[in-house]
Amino acid sequence: MLYFGISGTVKLNGSSKNYVAVTGYLSGYNLSSTGGYDADINKTTSDTYSLVYSYTVDGWEYYVQTDYATSFVPQIGSEKEIRYNPDNPEEAIIVGTNSNNVLIFAGALFTVVPLFIIFGILASERRSLRISAKMVETAIGIIFSAAGYGAMCIITGKRSIKGFYEFFHSSFKLPLLIPVVLILIGIYMLIKALFLEKGAEQ
Template identity: 45%
Template sequence: MKLKTKINMPLTLSVGLVAITIICGLFLLFFGILETIDYNKTIKNYKKVDGYLLDYILESEDKYDSVRKKHTSATYKLIYNYSVNGQEYKVSTDYSTGILPEIGSRKEIFYNPNNPEEAIIVGPNRHNIMLFIGAMFAGIPLLLGASIFFSTKEKKKKNSIDIAGIVSGLILIAFSYGMMYMAAGEYTIHGIWEFYVTSFAFPLLILPILTFAGAFLCVKSIFFPERKKISRKKKNR
């Protein structure tokens, strides 16, 4: 007799999508690491100078996307000027952005002392974006899966911490802080604050809110993991 096995299609599709997401994330991480190595080799003998935002180049216009049924924002490449031995040069970002910093905003520039026209803007570049997206794609499903697995084991303990809540909070913090770095081009709190002061746009307010929400979730999951369960028991009584 042949045994018929039932396939749980929703579960199979979910697992398949998660696996594809992780694989895509690993590919992005791999190529991001390769580009980072190449980037570090390139700037090894470069010198650093301050550059200032000079202008924008329109990459794509604001338009209505009929497929996704929503408006897409205009994106720009940022042009910075810098001076070497009294000579002015220009360099543009290798990525497009919908967030426009204030004209005159400062950025550090790496330039080739033998050929000052060859320059790279310090901050979020293509390899950083690939690493960030790859880490999100590969890391989030793995971390959530691990947290759910360990949290099921911890449920039997009375005063155990909420591992899933902690991991979710850390993911929120990492994601929002990474996005603030991408927007500001600075990873320090002071640098991000300066960017917000000079180039604030209302959508940017979402990112620090997500950071605080993640921190709150972590604190709550560590110190008050059983609060909701206790309140539910009381209601049932």
């Protein structure tokens, strides 16, 4: 997944490097999959949608759709940067979250988590229990914080606290609290490992 996500991003950046930026607006969404109870995973899933953005070039209105589906639908009229081919305005990309970003995020998690487990095992075997515990807590803090931040970027299509706030303000759903909780847990673990335990030792 990580390889395909990175290679897809490189290809997309190369093919769209001469595209022109314009502001697009969420005009609607198309149902991608219907939610409901899934017996295979024993849980209820939500409907997912592909988001449709409109943008204007030389007085003509065009539409572009996300190449991924989401259950988090922004408010109609929400702004998004669109980049279009000046030679063919119908050909455009949505700046921000795309299927490549999702693959990179998922691939990174599947890569980092096993490495972290291996690291924890080796650390417990080769170092004292106190040092090992501190290193593990630090690693957990980094992973939780990075995972929460990455999830927020994927869901909102933004990378800044301001962007996150704007999305929360206009399109809040309870599951959006999950990545926030991950970030808070990660920050707490980092503070605990790097500062609180050090202060306790003194």
